[in-house]
Amino acid sequence: MRLTVIGCSPAWPNPGQANAGYLVEGPGKLLLDCGPGVLSRLRAREGGWPEVDAIVLSHLHLDHWGDVLAWLWGSVAGPGAGLRAPEIWLARGQRDELLEIAARLGDNGMLRRRFQVVEYPLDEPFQVAGFEVLAAPVAHYTMPTCGLRLSDGASTLAYSADTGPTEALTRLAGRADLFLCEATLANGAPDGPPRGHLSAAEAIAAHEASGAARLVLTHRPVELPHPEGVEVAVAGLSIEL
Numbered sequence: 001m002r003l004t005v006i007g008c009s010p011a012w013p014n015p016g017q018a019n020a021g022y023l024v025e026g027p028g029k030l031l032l033d034c035g036p037g038v039l040s041r042l043r044a045r046e047g048g049w050p051e052v053d054a055i056v057l058s059h060l061h062l063d064h065w066g067d068v069l070a071w072l073w074g075s076v077a078g079p080g081a082g083l084r085a086p087e088i089w090l091a092r093g094q095r096d097e098l099l100e101i102a103a104r105l106g107d108n109g110m111l112r113r114r115f116q117v118v119e120y121p122l123d124e125p126f127q128v129a130g131f132e133v134l135a136a137p138v139a140h141y142t143m144p145t146c147g148l149r150l151s152d153g154a155s156t157l158a159y160s161a162d163t164g165p166t167e168a169l170t171r172l173a174g175r176a177d178l179f180l181c182e183a184t185l186a187n188g189a190p191d192g193p194p195r196g197h198l199s200a201a202e203a204i205a206a207h208e209a210s211g212a213a214r215l216v217l218t219h220r221p222v223e224l225p226h227p228e229g230v231e232v233a234v235a236g237l238s239i240e241l
Contacts, residue, residue: 001026001155001241003178006045007038008218008233010184011063017235019063020219022159022180026152027130028053031086032159036066039074041235049079053129054087056120058161059145060094068098069105075114076106085115089128091135091146092119122146136172138163141196147172155241158212162219164195165202173210177241180233181206182219200227 002025007018019035023042029052031038042050057065068088074080088111090098095117102111111117125132132153135146140162148159149172158173160181173179184197191197198206200217204227207215218233226232 001150001152001157003157003180003239003241004045005218005233005235005237006031006041007035007235008220009035009037009063010219010221011061012221013037013063014222019066020058021067023052024131024150024157026155028128030129030131030150031055032148032150033058033064033161034067034071035063036070039067039070049074049083051083052086054089056128056133056148057088057090057094058148058159059140059143060090060097061140061143061145061162064162065098069102072102072106072111072114076110087116087118087128089118089120091144092121094144095119120146134172136168138168138172139166139195140164141192141194143196149173149176157241158210160198160203160206162197164192164197165206169206170209173207173212176210176212178214178216178239179207179210179212180216180218183217183232184219184221186224200224200230204230 004023006021009017018037020033021038022032024030132151134149138147150157156176158176158179181203183200183203185199187199216231
């Protein structure tokens, strides 16, 4: 399994960078989240229109899915026309919401005609692009949000998505080979209530509780310092698990 960071900015993009998007390659090609700027960077990386098997969305804040709309237009009237479109997976109960947004910005049914839009279950494994995936609800303000755990049968990647402190992270990342965990806030910065993000100290604590082998912080503003001895995601970072 290989993870490549396509974009890792917080809700406001870091200078010259994309929002959330993480390409996972193994049995198939799967994109975790697809925020603004991700499609452009994938096109530059692959030298053409990107071909992935599935896009799995953690939640419906724009910085995690906005380029699904760009992908849709490129699939209807651009260089993606005629190519197989990826499946789009999102949490149970969110499919109609995504289809309604797309209908308002295009026409009724446009997204459905080009993409297979599938809802994933919560807290039970499902199969996407050859990976076994588990989605666990986390604590992100009042927005339904899921952290995601992927396995190819040999290695395991855990992705926190956006979340405040929650015991769900301990289970999600339990003994994973890699824990990709958001760390948007400065230590002690106000957030909520309800909480919606982690500080670096909180992300490190979640990692230690989980027993995961390796921690990489993500969704972090460039204005905040890198905690000593802790990896921080940057665009282009590639990790073989």
